[in-house]
Amino acid sequence: MKSSFLDIIKKQRGDSNYAGDEHGGASGESGSGLPNGSAQNFMFATGIECSAPTINHGKTRRDQLEECGHYKHWKKDFELVNELGLKVLRYGLPYHKIHLGPGKYDWTFADEVMNAMKKMHVTPILDLMHFGLPDWLGNFQNPELPLHFSDYAKEVARRYPWVRYYTPVNEIYVTAKNSAKDGLWNEQLKSDKAFVTAMKNIVAASIMATHSIVECRPDAIIIQSESAEYMHEAKAEQSPEVKLLNKQRLISLDLLYAYPPDSEIFTYLMDNGMTRAEFDWFMVSEPPGYQIMGNDYYGRNEKIMKPDNTICTAEDVLGWYQITKGYYDRYKKPVMHTETNTFDPEQAPTWLWKQWINVLRMRSDGVPVLGFTWYSLIDQIDWDSGLTELNNNVIACGLYDLDRKPRPVSDAYKMLLKEYGQITIIPHGEMFEITNRDARLKVVV
Template identity: 30%
Template structure:
């Protein structure tokens, strides 16, 4: 809160830089599917104080950081916030404003059949309410569910994550459950802390063309927005995907309920990676492939969300995964110039996060047996360098210094 005006951070007229700690949690294992906890794989649990210090020293005002629900509520209704208490206190001491990821994909192990458990919407809201109540005045900004589109795709369409549904009917079934959960989560947060702000984070892809004969580009250009449209109560019989949703299992009564009671965030976060947010399709292999979209793709992405929703926007994830520091620096410069151009146009763009701040390990690790380091991706402003003791040393690279210059502009 700006004490002089009463305005919140996203209303103060300034542009804010942030960083993020990758926090994907898929704890469920089965033959051929390893546990995926990025805090564990990147050794954040052991190095969280160092990681937060690096975030603060980068000049970032904001940090996206998530609570591992599956550990914090390891048994139904039994919460253990001892570790989160320490992290929250240190963020407060360092002056980092945390945008809390309450759900970054995974559910607790005790939740039967993951998202298909009929209790899920109420239980995720209960957990969110516990967090918002406990940390009122310390945590002020929340993301109810990170990237619902990706969540519904990997859990409901591809069958890669629990509950392992596939196809359009699986996607729609998961979509409706996730939206119901987000709606209840936001209500629980604001009931526990009326001053809290909500940052919804979307990750709708861009498409270079048709995704096979069954998914023409015109369909994909609407599909990318469907989760946010559902949450915001924008899906009625006139919506381009009404028939798709109802044909694949969405009940008209629930869609009408969503439309009658729209749920809007304070800030709409959009994730954009210049090297893979845009996707093409190879009809011979029947596989998608990344298309370089660069700065122009960022401008298109932000303008599309601005035109469609008219809300304050934040680029909640962006980075360029490469070992070439010059390429990361070039993307930071493209990001900064793009932000200036968009804000000059009148787009209410309030923040951008380099995500993740540390290198990470790709999700495909879950489905393989090769050593972890075979999946190392050089996303970070801070490199992860494994030593002979197996510890991952945090080594800031040249892009970290460049980020400091952007986030701390000289007067």
């Protein structure tokens, strides 16, 4: 019997499996291990809750940085980010405290925290507007907002040139809806015309701010955080009002990404104050920079309208995967899961794993999901009333409580990070990076 090639190889080279992993690549690595900050790796993040709308017709500011103790404990908060093993933090500067008037800024707090983040190697996704405006700008009915906000964005980008990731305006749809259609925050109006006015002013502000950022940082990565929402209607005959509502949730991204809406939404916009010239301006082109579509999902985002018109939470009927897949099919943008939590601290670890499985399933179906965020690092205040009531209720949704002590979800996130912390943004993403490092390809996750 003739010798096989394998007999000859083993005789000459020894009994080896020849996996090739000693030279990198080959069968691949799992991608396990805490995040190491590598540019091609998936972005795991948390966030500092920084909402700052006004209520009581502008008389009361709900500053969550203040109410949750961040102004006092910011050093500890950044230490907790490192303790978790995270490299990325969604972080909002207090716009209402910094931008004092046209051309007037107070950078005292911002400089302190930004310099600290840089020294601690925390990569911020810098959130420039989170539900509220400086008092001097009034509210979202102000047509001067886009230019003033773009000036602010330019000053931020100039002052912190090392920052690459930005969310110019957090949750545009929620901001406009709560401020101008549901009457909860800021201008506290309740009309379609006010809603459309707020929507066009906020989207224009985001677009103009992005231009300002990219002028200073041409390689900027813009992560638009938008609420992934849906209203189910448990009625035999579907109402036109709910159909319209499920289309209205897309207006912000339609205008932002220059995606022509259908005739019903076009007519709605025209009937409620948008001019043809304004619409055409939005449709010219999407903003510059590398655009990532962030989708926030909480179980309470998804609702059911029952036959008696009462509404209940529809947690996970569709879930983050199904709702976000619809957004992806529409806009074809890389995706990030930019916010999630639950108000029940005992159920939070399970909710974390459920959201992560949504992310893995999305990736396995070929959608480029680039990051995941548990929001937020620290418990929040009064979100059970949507910040509309000053009750000082602690919402136990953080990785840590207000004393900076870990909640059960903190350990769950650490476990997740150790298992998946070095997977690549896209499978074998290292091949698309110009580098002289030895091959250490990750398997497809």
